[in-house]
Amino acid sequence: MRDDKNEGHNPATTELTPPQQSRRDFLEGAGATVVATAAVPVLGVSAVQAADSPIPSNAAQTAIRLTVNGSIHNLQVEDRWTLAELLRDHLQLTGTKIGCNRSECGACTVLMDGEPVYSCSQLAVWADGSNIQTVEGLARNGQLSPLQQAFVDHNGPQCGFCTPGQLMTATALLNRNANPNPEQVKQALVGNLCRCSNYNAIVEAVVAVGNQPGGAA
Ligand code: FES
Numbered sequence: 001m002r003d004d005k006n007e008g009h010n011p012a013t014t015e016l017t018p019p020q021q022s023r024r025d026f027l028e029g030a031g032a033t034v035v036a037t038a039a040v041p042v043l044g045v046s047a048v049q050a051a052d053s054p055i056p057s058n059a060a061q062t063a064i065r066l067t068v069n070g071s072i073h074n075l076q077v078e079d080r081w082t083l084a085e086l087l088r089d090h091l092q093l094t095g096t097k098i099g100c101n102r103s104e105c106g107a108c109t110v111l112m113d114g115e116p117v118y119s120c121s122q123l124a125v126w127a128d129g130s131n132i133q134t135v136e137g138l139a140r141n142g143q144l145s146p147l148q149q150a151f152v153d154h155n156g157p158q159c160g161f162c163t164p165g166q167l168m169t170a171t172a173l174l175n176r177n178a179n180p181n182p183e184q185v186k187q188a189l190v191g192n193l194c195r196c197s198n199y200n201a202i203v204e205a206v207v208a209v210g211n212q213p214g215g216a217a
């Protein structure tokens with residue numbers, strides 16, 4: 001799949017380029033809702049739009065194929081991009097947050113084949129062939145997932161910056177243990193820091209989902 005010379009691209013592959021973004025665009029985007037309500041796209045091959053005014057780059061590139069929130073993407077990515085950059089800057093999935101950008105805070109957590117990973121510390125090329133779920137993929141048909149609703153009900157988000165990562169790690173926990181106790185929740189979320197120190201409410205929310213009839217994230 002590697003294509004360092006940037007020649008002979010698969011015509012079905014979309015070459016992504018960094019979008020032109022003004023400071024105003026950035027500030028407006030930063031206000032996005034933390035408990036995302038976007039519906040999961042219907043499974044299919046998506047056409048990701050390249051920027052109208054691409055920034056030339058001589059960086060090595062690789063063609064990858066991955067599934068993000070149920071949609072299959074064939075993408076031409078730069079080898080230096082992290083998965084977080086790919087999701088946020090090129091697929092416009094800005095629900096995934098970047099806090100420390102060095103594997104310490106967990107704000108960037110997404111699920112890769114069901115397992116929580118720090119997307120700031122995964123290269124996009126390493127995600128080739130994988131199934132990625134982001135916070136945008138939790139809601140179904142405009143309905144918050146039970147876990148998202150529990151975060152709302154228990155005041156899980158304060159500033160909300162850590163919330164997407166907390167939700168993704170807790171989703172993975174609930175997928176393998178539908179009824180975790182508080183200690184199990186604390187252990188699972190140990191890699192997700194909350195600078196607002198809202199840990200008690202977050203643990204309560206996750207435990208509450210497990211206690212619901214039918215549980216599940
Ligand atoms: S932004 Fe990835 S761990 Fe902090």
Ligand code: FES
Pocket residue numbers: 156157158159160161162163193194195196197198
């Ligand atoms: S709610 Fe503010 S960092 Fe967790």
